[in-house]
Amino acid sequence: MRYLPLSDADRADMLAACGAGTVDEFFAAVPADKRLDALLDLPLHKGEAEVERILSKMAGKNVSAGSVPFFVGAGAYRHHVPASVDHLIQRSEFLTSYTPYQPEITQGTLQYLFEFQTQVAELTGMEVANASMYDGSTGTGEAVLMAHRITRRRKAVLSGSLHPQYRSVVETLSDMAGDAVEALPADPEAREDLCAAIDGETSCVVVQTPSFYGHVLDLEAVAARAREAGALLIVVVTEAVSFGLLKSPGAQGADIVVAEGQSIGGALTFGGPYVGLFATRQKYVRQMPGRLCGETVDAEGKRGFVLTLSTREQHIRRDKATSNICTNSGLCALAFTIHMTLLGGHGLARLARLNHEAAVKLADRLEAVPGATLLNQSFFNEFTLKLSKPAADVVEALAEKGILAGVPVSRLERGRGLDDLLLVAATEINTDEDRTAFADALKEVLA
Numbered sequence: 001m002r003y004l005p006l007s008d009a010d011r012a013d014m015l016a017a018c019g020a021g022t023v024d025e026f027f028a029a030v031p032a033d034k035r036l037d038a039l040l041d042l043p044l045h046k047g048e049a050e051v052e053r054i055l056s057k058m059a060g061k062n063v064s065a066g067s068v069p070f071f072v073g074a075g076a077y078r079h080h081v082p083a084s085v086d087h088l089i090q091r092s093e094f095l096t097s098y099t100p101y102q103p104e105i106t107q108g109t110l111q112y113l114f115e116f117q118t119q120v121a122e123l124t125g126m127e128v129a130n131a132s133m134y135d136g137s138t139g140t141g142e143a144v145l146m147a148h149r150i151t152r153r154r155k156a157v158l159s160g161s162l163h164p165q166y167r168s169v170v171e172t173l174s175d176m177a178g179d180a181v182e183a184l185p186a187d188p189e190a191r192e193d194l195c196a197a198i199d200g201e202t203s204c205v206v207v208q209t210p211s212f213y214g215h216v217l218d219l220e221a222v223a224a225r226a227r228e229a230g231a232l233l234i235v236v237v238t239e240a241v242s243f244g245l246l247k248s249p250g251a252q253g254a255d256i257v258v259a260e261g262q263s264i265g266g267a268l269t270f271g272g273p274y275v276g277l278f279a280t281r282q283k284y285v286r287q288m289p290g291r292l293c294g295e296t297v298d299a300e301g302k303r304g305f306v307l308t309l310s311t312r313e314q315h316i317r318r319d320k321a322t323s324n325i326c327t328n329s330g331l332c333a334l335a336f337t338i339h340m341t342l343l344g345g346h347g348l349a350r351l352a353r354l355n356h357e358a359a360v361k362l363a364d365r366l367e368a369v370p371g372a373t374l375l376n377q378s379f380f381n382e383f384t385l386k387l388s389k390p391a392a393d394v395v396e397a398l399a400e401k402g403i404l405a406g407v408p409v410s411r412l413e414r415g416r417g418l419d420d421l422l423l424v425a426a427t428e429i430n431t432d433e434d435r436t437a438f439a440d441a442l443k444e445v446l447a
Helices: 008-018 048-059 083-089 107-124 136-151 164-177 220-229 240-244 282-287 331-367 391-400 432-446
Strands: 155-158 180-183 202-208 232-237 256-260 276-280 291-297 303-310 372-374 382-387 421-425
Touching: 083 331, 107 240, 107 256, 107 276, 107 291, 107 303, 107 331, 136 155, 136 164, 136 202, 136 232, 136 256, 136 276, 136 282, 155 164, 164 180, 202 220, 220 232, 232 240, 240 256, 240 331, 331 372, 331 382, 331 421, 331 432, 382 391, 391 421, 391 432
Parallel strands: 155 180, 155 202, 202 232, 232 256
Antiparallel strands: 256 276, 291 303, 372 382, 382 421
């Protein structure tokens, strides 16, 4: 029996309170092409055992990332996560509430969040970090809102090198708030002039490095121009391993740094859950979203941990809250902290070098294939190829040959004339055999 707790009268009262006459009017804000006009093509009901068989059969059509040569990136990367990470996050000491509503009895949770914040601050080159965000994209949206609060301006300039999905999150939040967004054209060849886009109305400029297209960017000139205009520089990083090799955003003049931490401690797992890193300068700490764990001493002089700042709606009055986002200060942050602790500074640097070396070897192989041109002058572990055929078709053909070759730019940047561009990522998990198989298969497909 279906459980339908609301009566028709209940629904009518709810619609009236929202100012909508019908359910269709209530969902009018959702674009028409995103709404279903009929039921999904699925059986209406089955028994539990039957559902399990059907879904298992459907899942069997998937090709797992670890079963074939894998070069997919575009914001989510396959790295080796030591088995000890999974073992440790399941220890009973960590099986406490996912969010420290009662700090005095969740000292273990607060301690690892304190360590997490310390690691994030050191990696990003910033002075203070919060106890995590949902992921990199929503963290970017929160950074833009934070910049508006600080500068008392309402216009964000988004680099054409920013991940399209991150851009979409910022645009959605800005549209709801009535804020202005100037998104520059796609920048696959790193030619844009960000400085020229910054003016006296700019609240912040958002730029990603390594960029969506893989370019490693020097941001010091943009940081200087932003300071001159009274705007903030928000730096986005989607590949956390790059912190081990590249100059930190803080050292390049960033005011806020947002990153996706999935690469450290997190598997791909079909798109989540991931973990957002968020760091800023000390002077902006009271405008930072989420929560901040701090160290103190108790009445007996023993070391302890507290929630120093808790600016979530669940902790303080809604009109005083900076955000209600940061629930990922739990399992994913713990996995990040454990993996980062196991690596240490030298280990992360070595891992970063392995990633870059793997990408250089792959780029050399693929650039030698007729019909493939490398667009990057610099990159970390991801780069863009310009192909002689539509990239989406090439990816499908390579998948038929057992190669997961990358992400067609057209999949994320539709209608922008970028159909021949392919994003390719290489990490420490790729072998010489993988690279040879990719290059040989690409040569066949482009012939």
